[in-house]
Amino acid sequence: MDFSYNQKQLQFQQKAREFIEKEMAPKIEEYDRRSIFAKEAFLKFGEQGFLGVIVPQEFGGLALGTMEYCLLSEELGRLSAGYHHNGIFQTQKMIINHGTREQKNRFLPGLASGKLHAATAISEPAAGSSFAKIKTFARKTKDNYILNGVKSHINDAAEADILNLLARTERGLTIFLLEKGTPGFKIKRKLDPIGLRASPIYKFELKESPIPKENLLGQEGEGLSMFVNTFNFSRLGNASVFLGMAKAAMEEALNFAEAREIGNQNVIDFQGIRWIVAELYTQLEAAELLRNKGATLDETEGDSSSSASMAKLFCGEVAVETIMAAIRITGSHGCYRDKPFERWLRDAKALEIAGGTPEIMKNIVADQILKKERRG
Ligand SMILES: Cc1cc2nc3c(=O)[nH]c(=O)nc-3n(C[C@H](O)[C@H](O)[C@H](O)COP(=O)(O)OP(=O)(O)OC[C@H]3O[C@@H](n4cnc5c(N)ncnc54)[C@H](O)[C@@H]3O)c2cc1C
Structure with missing residues (x-):
């Protein structure tokens, strides 16, 4: 299996990042504090085509794959898990996989353009x-x-x-x-x-x-089989949101550690800090590879059950650990609410529960492994 990204996928991700930073990031603090849906921003996001990432072209979408959905989810996660609105993609996926022609005609164009919210x-x-x-x-x-x-x-x-x-x-x-x-x-x-x-x-x-x-x-x-099928897909989106917030937290922490002088060296020069960075990036890379395996299986075999649950579980654990370490590395700087760390941490803890708890992910993985072993 090849888990590398192609040029088009990277360009799509970059385009999403630029849009999110320019159009969505400025109001996130207020929307998070007041718990408000950023409707205007999402309409613009839809106009740019991003919400139609997995929707077939005949219904106004981009007809891209699970990997592009994951990269988009990662970019939304960098800002806020609350901006992911996975219900939109779940509903699209259910209608694409199980809807009648009439349901597709009625709902998919609006869901792809942002005119309909789900x-x-x-x-x-x-x-x-x-x-x-x-x-x-x-x-x-x-x-x-x-x-x-x-x-x-x-x-x-x-x-x-x-x-x-x-x-x-x-x-x-x-x-x-x-x-x-x-x-x-x-x-x-x-x-x-x-x-x-x-x-x-x-x-x-x-x-x-x-x-x-x-x-x-x-x-x-x-309903149950339709739900399971769609949730494997959307759990890959959850895993990607975790990756986005963890990577963003580490980047923020490293910027600080490179600039902050303590005595005659910078924070980044302490071996204790360098080892933490090395360990976290090793885990982040492993988490990303697991997510990519799930996305590849979802696209090629339509069955990512075990990998999707492993990815949600592991990316969640890595995200919480990474954000906590990022707060530690940034000292007092990271302890204030005008910095994004606390939002990432609150979002990570809530997202561990939403869409299926860690225990439920473990149950699914254990069931799959044990079934496989018994078959073998
Ligand atoms: C922020 C947030 C957003 C959400 N958004 C949505 C949404 O949009 N739509 C929606 O439908 N739902 C949503 N949910 C609900 C979410 O899916 C459920 O909260 C989640 O599935 C857990 O269910 P519960 O809260 O009833 O916990 P419970 O099922 O009561 O679980 C309590 C504890 O028992 C553990 N447990 C349960 N069963 C087992 C088992 N068999 N083995 C081992 N341990 C077990 C759990 O892991 C957990 O630790 C959201 C939840 C949160 C927190």
Whole structure:
């Protein structure tokens, strides 16, 4: 397997970095503090084509691959995990893989251009890591499904025009496309999380909410397999966000360590610091290679399950360790809230939980390894 990036991928990444630094970075502190979705910036981001990274060209996208999605996620992560809004890419991926022609025509162009915003609504107050207790129920009528239930911890639920939502039907877990303005949809509370704050989080309820049959995604009872398939892809995006924030934290710390004089040398000249730098960069490179393996498998074999979970787990651990070390290397400089370290650290801790906890990633990896060994 070749894990190197080609010239076009590097140019795409560079273009994304320049846009994010110029158009999105200036307001991040305010949006993170107030927990606000940067709508204007995302519209511009969409106009540049970035939100259509994986969307086929016939629906207005760039038709690039998982690797480009990862590089884009990395650049967003450098700024803020909250600016990643993975619900957009998850919803696109679900519609691309499982949507009808009509659903693709209706939703993909808007999702690729930023005119439509999307979110993922899986979790409930009593169901996070396990779906066994998902209570949201969809009752079938002649033309609609009528939904009742409560969803919690949902990024961008109030801002989204469309939510991919997991509910139970007579035939099992099923995914629906819930559109803004659906009767009975009510935000119960805006939550106040430690991280991912630029992607506001809500608890909402559905009371006798009609969803037209045309908004059923895939088949009734296929929700779990559709979810697993898409989440392998989006966990590679999560892993990339971790890489972005960890690399940015190290760069910031090294700039400081190279400039800061202590006695007759600079911080970077202390052997104790140089060893920390060497260890962290070794881990970062290993983490990046693991992410790249997952992205390559996702593109070539459509199955990255084990690597995607390993990548989310390992990149998360490396990011937390790297950001903590970066704060240490920068001394008092890194301890103030006007520096990005605390935002990266809060985002990293929240992102370890969102999209599946480290324990759940380990369970998936162990299942895959043990299955393989038994097969062999
Ligand atoms: C910032 C943030 C954003 C989020 N955004 C979204 C969103 O947009 N959409 C959405 O649907 N959800 C979202 N979530 C919810 C997230 O997916 C869940 O919080 C996560 O899956 C964990 O579920 P839980 O919080 O119910 O924890 P629990 O499932 O109650 O887990 C509690 C603890 O038990 C451990 N545990 C659970 N099961 C096992 C097991 N089998 N083996 C070992 N340990 C186990 C967990 O790892 C954890 O340490 C978000 C969460 C956060 C924090």
